[in-house]
Amino acid sequence: MRLDSLSTLNYRNLAPFTLAFPAGVTGVFGENGAGKTNLLEAAYLALTGLTDVTRLEQLVQQGETEAYVRADLESGGSLSVQEVGLGRGRRQLKLDGVRVRTGDLPRGSAVWIRPEDSEMVFGSPSGRRAFLDSLLSRLSARYAEQLSRYDRTVSQRNAALRGGEEWAMHVWDESLVRLGSEIMLFRRRALVRLNELAAEANAALGSRKPLTLTLTESTTPESYAQDLAARRAEELARGSTVTGPHRDDLLLTLGDFPASEYASRGEGRTVALALRRAELELLAERFGERPVLLIDDFSAELDPVRRSFLLELAASVPQAIVTGTERAPGAALTLRAQSGRFTPDGSAVQDGSAVQDGLSVEDGATAGDGTAVETELPPVAGVGA
Numbered sequence: 154m155r156l157d158s159l160s161t162l163n164y165r166n167l168a169p170f171t172l173a174f175p176a177g178v179t180g181v182f183g184e185n186g187a188g189k190t191n192l193l194e195a196a197y198l199a200l201t202g203l204t205d206v207t208r209l210e211q212l213v214q215q216g217e218t219e220a221y222v223r224a225d226l227e228s229g230g231s232l233s234v235q236e237v238g239l240g241r242g243r244r245q246l247k248l249d250g251v252r253v254r255t256g257d258l259p260r261g262s263a264v265w266i267r268p269e270d271s272e273m274v275f276g277s278p279s280g281r282r283a284f285l286d287s288l289l290s291r292l293s294a295r296y297a298e299q300l301s302r303y304d305r306t307v308s309q310r311n312a313a314l315r316g317g318e319e320w321a322m323h324v325w326d327e328s329l330v331r332l333g334s335e336i337m338l339f340r341r342r343a344l345v346r347l348n349e350l351a352a353e354a355n356a357a358l359g360s361r362k363p364l365t366l367t368l369t370e371s372t373t374p375e376s377y378a379q380d381l382a383a384r385r386a387e388e389l390a391r392g393s394t395v396t397g398p399h400r401d402d403l404l405l406t407l408g409d410f411p412a413s414e415y416a417s418r419g420e421g422r423t424v425a426l427a428l429r430r431a432e433l434e435l436l437a438e439r440f441g442e443r444p445v446l447l448i449d450d451f452s453a454e455l456d457p458v459r460r461s462f463l464l465e466l467a468a469s470v471p472q473a474i475v476t477g478t479e480r481a482p483g484a485a486l487t488l489r490a491q492s493g494r495f496t497p498d499g500s501a502v503q504d505g506s507a508v509q510d511g512l513s514v515e516d517g518a519t520a521g522d523g524t525a526v527e528t529e530l531p532p533v534a535g536v537g538a
């Protein structure tokens with residue numbers, strides 16, 4: 154998978170641009186607040202259609218009402234264009250000019266490693282479930298579909314519980330058991346390979362304690378219906394569904410103990426990196442192509458083993474974008490980030506635009522020859538994805 158170029162307009166603090174990326178590693182360095190994370194976030198959104206920001210207007214530059222990102226991609230020898238238009242609570246996706254849903258975009262196109270990944274280890278079960286569900290949804294469109302049906306069923310069932318509609322429960326239970334059981338079985342199957350890959354990555358990170366991933370399930374496919382019936386009174390009293398895969402956890406055991414409670418900060422960071430490498434390898438195995446790797450703030454990684462692991466991982470994929478407050482070693486291209494603008498290292502910013510060795514940094518509405526570049530804002534009004 155290759156990101157040939159990325160364009161943004163009105164995206165957070167980023168000046169409008171079209172950036173061409175070479176194969177290999179692109180290093181982006183600059184001071185705090187320069188827009189490095191925003192660049193990776195925009196790239197991830199354009200590549201996958203995904204964002205974990207719930208209030209989409211946060212992604213739109215202050216003072217503007219709509220934003221736009223576009224990725225020109227190369228995959229298996231063919232080219233495609235993915236566009237995302239953002240407005241207040243709205244997201245419109247296009248693939249080669251045609252409106253699509255997130256699931257219609259290539260699902261193995263990018264992996265994003267961030268400093269806050271440690272929260273997966275130390276935070277609540279919902280963060281670990283989100284990691285698992287997001288990965289499995291990308292591995293299987295069927296999983297994504299069934300999970301979204303299951304989540305809708307839980308919400309509707311909760312409303313019925315709050316309304317005291319005990320008489321309707323058998324209908325909700327039937328859907329819940331069918332969808333929930335499929336989700337549990339899929340998770341169990343996927344976990345076998347995920348576990349192997351995470352253990353390998355943990356060892357490659359020099360950890361002397363083995364890493365094991367297990368599911369802690371609140372019920373099983375075999376006992377789900379009985380468990381729901383047994384907890385009916387409690388559920389009616391609480392007005393919520395208390396058993397099922399939406400309550401499960403991905404237990405990360407390092408050595409003999411749960412990492413969430415016993416790991417040191419550094420060990421937790423190692424576990425988080427192992428999970429991300431496992432994600433990358435699983436997507437590569439599933440789709441037969443290595444994703445674009447986005448690494449945010451490699452320079453925050455002070456441990457030399459983890460730092461070289463990150464840089465080696467970046468070198469193991471056809472293309473990676475690596476940000477930091479210092480230059481990434483071995484980069485094919487180095488960009489300096491400054492106030493939402495990106496210029497090749499060493500080149501002067503001229504009227505906000507620069508061109509060097511196949512890289513073009515085009516600012517605003519005109520390219521070098523004065524013609525319009527890909528920054529026209531597509532209509533996003535009245536749509537949702």
Ligand SMILES: Nc1ncnc2c1ncn2[C@@H]1O[C@H](COP(=O)(O)OP(=O)(O)OP(=O)(O)O)[C@@H](O)[C@H]1O
Pocket residue numbers: 164165166183184185186187188189190191192210211212213214215450478490
């Ligand atoms: N919607 C928005 N409109 C305008 N500016 C925004 C918006 N959202 C975030 N910003 C600004 O973008 C700036 C750059 O943030 P970013 O996280 O990309 O910096 P960074 O270069 O990664 O910094 P660090 O090295 O500290 O991680 C921040 O100063 C933030 O206030």
